[in-house]
Amino acid sequence: MKNIIKLLCIGVIFCALAGAGTAFGETVVIKGSTTVLPVAQGAAEAFMAAHPGVNISISGGGSGNGIKALVDKSTDIANASRFIKDKEVKMAQDNDVYPVPHRVAMDAIVPIVHTSNPVTGLSIEQLSLIYQGKITNWKEVGGSDLQIVVVSRDTSSGTYEVWEEQVLHKEKVTPRAQLQASNGAVVQAVSKNKYAIGYIGLGYLNSDVRALNVNGITASNASVLSGAYPVARPLFMFTNGWPTGTTAEFITFVLSPKGQEIVKKEGYVPLY
């Protein structure tokens, strides 16, 4: 839900900007991952406040759509919560586009359960078996005698891809898993269901659900940065070639201490 509301807000802002902004010169277009969206939005607001002539328009739509827009040359910056795929690189090159990744933040992916669940932590191995549908009752991992309801992001989301790689080790998620379309929806589903387990980006963690330790390690900025927390990923902004002009200034701003402060405020892990 959080995502949908955010998208609506962005839509409204975008329309307002499209109307008012044409009078000014510079426009930077940003599209892509809804995971990176809050960072881009926060940074854009601060950047525009500091550079009155600049107009930044941001929309979500997913990593795939962002990269597609970069390939079509319809965006200056593509947000992605995953690295670009070989096929996308090839398509880009065919279109005379040379994508350059800029790592702007780190994100941890945290398994979450209902607040009443007595389980406090799981190992990667246990998580993997739960998500493959091989462990089906909480009592097998030290909880109460309840069936486990597996909540997952849909298989094409960037968050899922990281989970698949780092937890499932490329095994298939059980077809009985409930697939939710956004981080917010996973939180919503798990917060209402004492049987459920889900996973979300660190930025979406709130008091409605409880985070589990993974291999005994709690997800935090420090444990992600040190590499101790086992399920983490970098977040990217892609540009066509090395950025120049306002686009370069914007990316530099995101990487600056001020920009990383915004990363932190939005709930992600800053790079330093």
Add this chain to the structure above:
Amino acid sequence: MTRTQKEKIIKNVFFLFALVSILILGLIVIFLFMEGLPIFKVVSVKDFIFGLEWYPTYDPPSFGIWPLIIGSFAVTIFASIIAIPLGLLSAIYIAEVAPPVIKEIFKPVVELLAGLPSVVLGFFGMAVLAPWLQETFDLPTGLNIVNASIVLALMAVPTISSISEDAIYSVPQEFKEASYALGATRFETITRVIIPASLSGVSTAVILGMARAIGETMVVLMVAGGAAAIPESIFDSVRPMPASIAAEMGEAPFRSDHYYALFATGIVLFFLTLAFNLIADYISNRFKEVGSATL
């Protein structure tokens, strides 16, 4: 300008508008097929439709949408079971039984239901109905076929009720008068005269209501649970086709096999709703003769 010239201009303007809308629709269909058909180079039509596994992003991927088709049918059928009696009975009540004052209130209220944005209904299903279902029936999850069907039924009721009501209302007054003159009760008049006479409109209403349920996206995305497995009970989660398309399209790489597979799912959905509409059309023609001249 003479009258005939004016007539001609008006006729041409209407023709032009009709042509433009048909053209746009045609282009959309062509686009749908252009983007969907390439998947059949990777997987056969039979494996695509009857395949049991939907793992579009794995290596190697499986593109079987049978669980999604079953999911769509499951929620549509159960939604219809709830919505048809509700819609029909409320239509009969509004058209024939209710005193004018109540009718003036009920009709707009039912139609107001149609105006509720589906995301609001979805939110209701997610935040209110799901925990209630889970609690009451002691289920592992409240996001299941029953929940989705109830919310979809709420959406289909106004369609069914409003179209049926128009059909029932337009049954000529002489029929009712003739029926009462023969000594029939109000109940007999409704079941033996009014319903048969309005059957064409009523069945169209029912099928359009079902078509609405099968194509609805937001509700099934939010409350059906999204499990791409063939359900074993009505309390299992399912992943209807529109939910799958909506959830995955944003992240599917452009013109990848996954992207084509989602468009191909759209083609299947297109044929299903088309079939529903053709059936509605057929039924409304089939029973059309039942007019005041023949009865």
